[in-house]
Amino acid sequence: MTTKPAFLQQLKTFSKQIEDVLEHILPPPATRLHEAMRYSVLGGGKRLRSFFVWAASQLYDVEPTQALKAAAALELIQSYSLVHDDLPCMDNADMRRGKPSCHKVFGEATATLVGDALIPLAFETLSSLDVTPQIRLELIESLAHTIGSTGLVAGQMRDLDQEEWPRTFMGLVELQYLKTGILFGFAMEAGAILGSASVTERNSLKAYGILFGQAFQMKDDWLDGHGDEATLGKPAGQDAEKFTFLTLLGPDLLHERAENSITEAIRELHSFGERAAPLREAALYVMTQGK
């Protein structure tokens, strides 16, 4: 497996474009709250989740401006979730994306409010897309369901209550689906919704996203045992006391499982032929890198 420059180039171009869009969606830094929102959203992250909204939408020639706006909505959600996950009462993380976490800079109350404000901003962004009302509503409904109490929030809750859940492979798969895979699944599904994809194609793309997310998380666990702080953007080894794919499987079996998930993810792209090349390359790329 080798890194494919075409995908990397696309991701790089996309990162710049999404940064511009986010810059416009976020309010100007006139208040401390808005400053903290910008601090938490702008200038950080690989933008991988939002890239998938764009990449999936381009299978259907969706108008790029609208695809970018929808992708930006997901990036707002991803940022909210990181800011709240880092709070002292949650994971109590001091660093995020290579800089101090939001609450370390702006305080706990502001960090809580940053998340509270980013969620409605994501929905406002989707509701004002220049696409049909039906597509906007499908995106809103799917996002709301994805990040709700049986989705993303359930994942964070379960992560905090880990000792109450059975320490099995399937238990971890479910936890990581809720914490990570579900957003990658939504990203791909959002692209399909924007493109008015058939149910079959929408399901395939969503499955690709979920499997990709699974491999991504496995690789992240693996890296936590092997990576250095520069690659991770946070201190390595901080999950050592947690129950992770690494502690359960060990490095070799974990790597194999991740590769299996990637193979399965790529299989979901079969019917899309050559146009899905960036998505195939993204899947292969995850095996060579960390977050």
Place this chain on the structure above:
Amino acid sequence: MTTKPAFLQQLKTFSKQIEDVLEHILPPPATRLHEAMRYSVLGGGKRLRSFFVWAASQLYDVEPTQALKAAAALELIQSYSLVHDDLPCMDNADMRRGKPSCHKVFGEATATLVGDALIPLAFETLSSLDVTPQIRLELIESLAHTIGSTGLVAGQMRDLDQEEWPRTFMGLVELQYLKTGILFGFAMEAGAILGSASVTERNSLKAYGILFGQAFQMKDDWLDGHGDEATLGKPAGQDAEKFTFLTLLGPDLLHERAENSITEAIRELHSFGERAAPLREAALYVMTQGK
């Protein structure tokens, strides 16, 4: 001014109906998170904000089931905002609606996640209403804007940073608009949106809501100086060190100002004639009661 039994009877009937709707919208208490969501939303509060969604919508004969569902979405938002406002890093309140606050019972992390889950549930509820896609989108856009970083969240932020703002009457009016009036304004506007009201009527109803909210908050400040714990659902006098309408105006002038706002609110209902009777009565009622 005397209490009008017709309005009180309507509010009582409505409270029971909205409780049933919320009971169905909230997930069953199968996990601690869902239990905490139900604890925070069900069985408490006068349901005054959501009542206004319903009351405004009935000026237009909106189908009651859909009006109740939309009203429930606002009740979810109101509950999220109370749960997050009560957090130790915010107002650090131990009691709410006469019982221990969510974080006192379920812990800080869970309380944070309860709020994080109630927000998308509100949007999911609106997106699945059985009304035209355009009406659903207008409700979603208006709610998102109302509770975002220039609305409800800005109000909470400003409340926390009170010493950074000028201690003037207009400063307080703006703060209380963002903290309270804006949700009453949205409630009335939501009813108007559901009823496909004209722009003029929509603006009048929204203005009524905002003015009602102002009087409501003034009365609340006044009560904090005069009420007892049973009326307030929380210890009296706990705002004594804060800068409030009461500390600025004193009880007599404050009461006069609140009455002025109520008179202005009622004036906004002029063109609706007899059908707006419950809304008129609600406005008069606020002067006789607390939260």
